Amino acid sequence: MYNYDFLTALKIEDALYYLDRLEKVKILAGGTDLIVNIHKKSSRLPHFDYLLDISNIEELKFIALKKQFLEIGSLITHTQLIEDTLIAKYFPILKFAAQTIGSPQIRNRGTIGGNIVNASPAADLLPPLIALKARVELVSPGGKRELTLTEFLSGPYQTKLQENELLTTIKIPLLNEGYLANFQKIGRRKSLAIARLSLALVTRIDSENIFQDSRIVPGSATPYPQSFPVTEGAVNGKRTTDLNLEEIGEIIAKEMISITGKRWSTPYKSKALSALVIRALKEFISKAGTK
Amino acid sequence: MKKIKINLTINGKKITLKVNPQERLIDTLRDRLKLTGTKEGCSIGECGACTVILNGKAVASCLVFTAQIDGSKILTVEGLEVGGKLDPLQQAFLDHHAVQCGFCTPGMLMSAKALLLKNPHPTREEIKTALEGNLCRCTGYEQIIEAIESVTKD
Numbered sequence A: 001m002y003n004y005d006f007l008t009a010l011k012i013e014d015a016l017y018y019l020d021r022l023e024k025v026k027i028l029a030g031g032t033d034l035i036v037n038i039h040k041k042s043s044r045l046p047h048f049d050y051l052l053d054i055s056n057i058e059e060l061k062f063i064a065l066k067k068q069f070l071e072i073g074s075l076i077t078h079t080q081l082i083e084d085t086l087i088a089k090y091f092p093i094l095k096f097a098a099q100t101i102g103s104p105q106i107r108n109r110g111t112i113g114g115n116i117v118n119a120s121p122a123a124d125l126l127p128p129l130i131a132l133k134a135r136v137e138l139v140s141p142g143g144k145r146e147l148t149l150t151e152f153l154s155g156p157y158q159t160k161l162q163e164n165e166l167l168t169t170i171k172i173p174l175l176n177e178g179y180l181a182n183f184q185k186i187g188r189r190k191s192l193a194i195a196r197l198s199l200a201l202v203t204r205i206d207s208e209n210i211f212q213d214s215r216i217v218p219g220s221a222t223p224y225p226q227s228f229p230v231t232e233g234a235v236n237g238k239r240t241t242d243l244n245l246e247e248i249g250e251i252i253a254k255e256m257i258s259i260t261g262k263r264w265s266t267p268y269k270s271k272a273l274s275a276l277v278i279r280a281l282k283e284f285i286s287k288a289g290t291k
Numbered sequence B: 001m002k003k004i005k006i007n008l009t010i011n012g013k014k015i016t017l018k019v020n021p022q023e024r025l026i027d028t029l030r031d032r033l034k035l036t037g038t039k040e041g042c043s044i045g046e047c048g049a050c051t052v053i054l055n056g057k058a059v060a061s062c063l064v065f066t067a068q069i070d071g072s073k074i075l076t077v078e079g080l081e082v083g084g085k086l087d088p089l090q091q092a093f094l095d096h097h098a099v100q101c102g103f104c105t106p107g108m109l110m111s112a113k114a115l116l117l118k119n120p121h122p123t124r125e126e127i128k129t130a131l132e133g134n135l136c137r138c139t140g141y142e143q144i145i146e147a148i149e150s151v152t153k154d
């Protein structure tokens, strides 16, 4: 049995007040990761004296279009990502990724902020958000800071979030003309780890049909989701008609192994990852061809 | 551990409770209010037996602390029957043999009800998506989907 007091914040200000004055405070949003961990007495859960419920902070429930960014409040649920018209218009890749998460019951409670801060290797919003170069805004009693997701994530289930910080906003830079995005997932989160894999791919095909600015981020392939710069480099600068898909498939598998080393799941995962990247690129090439 | 005062409307009835920080919605329903129609299976969000409708949306009541939902409206399986008359979904489950051991039934009904509240004429695919989080070890799902379809076709 854990022994803790329950704190309710209805405003960001309230949450910061508690984070400033108390120690060993654990933030609770939708609870779909945290309540499971409390129930299982997970060793991943550090000791805490206070559970700070932020799930009713209305200020953190928004999706807004700014000049250069789409901004998403950290308490937006997976269901809201699926149903929102701005998401559908600017970043349908996030809608597709959210649709693959758990079940309606989980999507109705689980939040984008919780998915990011939990930092699971299998967190489904992380690969598309990293590929979209999303930034997180962290607020503490001392002020604000902004990090890219790549800077924020520091290991499996680990981030650079400080004890007194609250993730308030996710900022995604708008994409210019010519960008394409694709998300694929095989296996379910709860299926055997070997069968689980996803891939987010964002790229631009320029007026001469050349790939530019590719961002390739697999999920459940590495200890935590990260971009694959070698594979990105191998795609960039190639004309859609000249790209050797089989070769890209081999490069991405090698890059995965360079990060994880050889594991029992490697033979399956390298084949599956190659297939995912080839499928995504083929789709882009056929789209570019029809323009 | 300080207790937290909470107001809820459950199946149309207003109540005030003092809960401890560990109390999950399923504990409040089953242990305190004796609304034992809602079942607890896995306790970790995977089986759907504990599904209730919270402010119009299906949720797993094993993954909600009651202290989080002050001021909320909750519909449980006990609230489906109105004036002694079964909800059309309940009648359809009976007519289509969608109940065997019955353990999953309250959760199935609440997931189906949440879907129909939002979308009275769902496609078969939409029905399947709505039931993604509800496991049934007995029926093979077919009769359950047919029962729901029968209600949506009038």
Ligand SMILES: Cc1cc2nc3c(=O)[nH]c(=O)nc-3n(C[C@H](O)[C@H](O)[C@H](O)COP(=O)(O)OP(=O)(O)OC[C@H]3O[C@@H](n4cnc5c(N)ncnc54)[C@H](O)[C@@H]3O)c2cc1C
Pocket (backbone or CB within 6 Å): A026, A027, A028, A029, A030, A031, A032, A033, A034, A035, A036, A054, A074, A075, A100, A101, A102, A103, A106, A109, A110, A111, A112, A113, A114, A115, A116, A117, A118, A122, A123, A124, A125, A161, A165, A166, A167, A168, A188, A189, B044, B045, B046
């Ligand atoms: C049955 C089941 C199936 C699932 N399936 C999937 C799946 O397919 N794909 C997937 O990606 N995930 C899945 N999940 C995991 C989970 O639903 C998601 O990761 C969810 O987005 C977590 O959000 P939450 O609001 O519930 O987080 P919580 O559980 O409330 O919090 C998670 C962590 O984030 C911290 N936190 C939350 N919000 C903030 C904030 N604003 N600032 C600072 N810290 C914060 C908490 O302290 C905690 O450490 C599943 C979970 C269950 C139970």
Ligand code: FES
Pocket (backbone or CB within 6 Å): B039, B040, B041, B042, B043, B044, B045, B046, B047, B048, B049, B050, B051, B060, B061, B062, B063
């Ligand atoms: S008991 Fe809640 S989902 Fe299984």
Ligand code: FES
Pocket (backbone or CB within 6 Å): B098, B099, B100, B101, B102, B103, B104, B105, B135, B136, B137, B138, B139
């Ligand atoms: S009827 Fe037995 S679990 Fe569904």
